[in-house]
Amino acid sequence: MANEAKYKRVVLKLSGEALAGEKGYGIDPNVVNSIAGQIKEVLDCGLEIAVVNGGGNIWRGLSGANKGMDRATADYMGMLATVINSLALQDALEQIGVPTRVQTAIEMRQIAEPYIRRRAVRHLEKERVVIFAAGTGNPYFSTDTTAALRAAEIEADAILMGKNGVDGVYDADPATHPEAKKFDHLDYIDVINRHLSVMDTTAISLCMDNKIPIIVFNIETKGNILKAAMGTVTGTTVGGK
Template sequence: MSAAKYKRVVLKLSGEALAGTKGYGIDPVIVDTIAREIKGIKAAGLDLAIVVGGGNIWRGLAGSAKGMDRATADYMGMLATVMNSLALQDALENYDVDTRVQSAIEMRQVAEPYIRRRAIRHLEKGRVIIFAAGTGNPYFSTDTTAALRAAEIEADVILMAKKNTDGVYDSDPRHNPDAKKFKELEYIEVLQRGLGVMDATATSLCMDNKIPIIVFSIDEPGNILKVALGEDIGTVVGGRK
């Protein structure tokens, strides 16, 4: 196995990544596949934290668009991320990967409360941390959670696992066969061109804290481990460390 390029990484998974072909709900086979790759990351000696979205169960923006109070809709989305986090924790522990879920919304029966120093201590002890319930505040996405937690735990990089794309393009390659894929981008380019790597708040946080973002495809088996080990795949925002 190649020597790891990074020491501490944050893996950002969309909720849809856990849903499989149906596009909604939790597919245990897909979750198991992701857990196997994560076990490989731990075997390489990396500190790993994970942020998972909840779009396979509920999207706050979708509820708000249909007349629901935005804050209420967003809190429901945060609870969806907790469900995904528990499913991923269960799959990881089936592979003997010591895992802790930390929730930004206190729910002690199912998860620890998020405490930065405790999270860092878990990482130092070789445990995987899954950050659930977003930032605990409405109006913030799980992309922003990934950027915030990466800064707090002093991560080397954020790995953005995407479905149906292998990087960042100047237009949608599904509709434009001539779409150009970027190998590297600066944060300001992402913001100015509205390329949708992360939302603007998350991108700005990464820019301010000089945290590189690597966008890659989760559809290709083994890609999570490859990008964690520093293989040259996907699109890098902010430069490779």
């Protein structure tokens, strides 16, 4: 089935909210287990998959900074939140027999490997899921940028952007504008110029410079992660052919 797939190696970008379920905060074990099952489907088809988690279900660095906290400190707290999410996802994956490695940009050897590019690629080649945690290890950079950076470093074929409750990119918020139009394909520069909520500008620029396509899809529909990796999901593709 790998021969039928559009992409061989992908980076799945999950928001923190994607792990929170309906509550919108914390970690919902049922949701995490569901996502782990979908990731296993991708691996079982002979594809290589790495994951980047957000941390917004636990802490948002920008929110803390907006309330007077030192921005760098707030961002480091957000990085630690992504580690918590990554460990939860790792546990769910290993419970269903998927070998998984968490690699952190900030060293914490007791619970995870430090991020080493060559080791990450080797894990993927050995059919292990690699979860990149702690962002880039630097404040002022989002986990969107982490996904773009890691995808470039490991030479991923695409970034799969799983969204909650929306099946692609629209010209307006479909929740408040029923007449909103969904895009099937966008150029990187269109996303930047139109201020569309796909990724932040730094992340989009990285993808544009490295020609990494971004597939935006609804992660709440079971089976969509595999469909996105196969290139058959109903969503929006940014860049690519």
